[in-house]
Amino acid sequence: MRLLFLGDIVGKTARISIAENLLIIKKKLSIDFVLVNAENATSGVGLSVSHAKLLFESGVNCISLGDHAFDQNEMINFAEKDSRIVRPINYAKFSPGSGFRLFNLESKKILILQVLGQVFMKKPFSDPFEAIESYLQKYSLKSNVDAIIIDFHAEATSEKNALALHFDGKVSVIAGTHTHIPTSDTRILPNGTAYQTDLGMCGDYQSVIGMEKTEPIRRFITGMTKERFRPAEGEATLSGIVVDINNDGLANKISPFRYKGLLSQSGME
């Protein structure tokens, strides 16, 4: 099975790129399943229902969210209704929707989990290690699921490294989201889990993590807020990974994927 997993979609330029290019990419790279993080797809804050629908119509199979999961109010109902939306398992005790979702891909069962980190995050989320462990007691590779993919939505590279090495061999893929900058440590861990500390964002990289640069720079220099952040609108790079998962649920190959825009290196153009 071949997975394309894209990092945080930021604003309109990334939504347009997904709508225009995803079906072409899927066909050209023989992608079986597309997971995208879309916590910043609507004006940089959360995900609206119409934008979620656009992503699904463009060829996305599953959408994960993050600490911005419910910034758009309408996601509160939609996350309950649409089983293709995954919010973090440790977001809050009574959050709407679910942090784990099962998908059937022909005869294969794919489990998607999203979990939030604790280090340098604005809110105190519960222990991600314990949260994942509780699901792995119910689901395991080679017994009741064929692939387990974890979106670890966290700030600190150390926390992401630690969690990935701890669960190495028990899941197919662990990839980080949230920082919006791709890391170059793409690899298969010793026991067979595909890993990259952060996938980077799908957005305009001539920006401050996806936002038009003027206001963030002003805030760093003056400490004062003048305007709202708004997503930069230059051409987006779609950034993520492509992973081949074996029949035993472990990874056979992982490659970084960066398509169009400033960071393009996909070799597809």
Ligand SMILES: [Fe+2]
């Ligand atoms: Fe985030």
Ligand SMILES: [Fe+2]
């Ligand atoms: Fe984000």
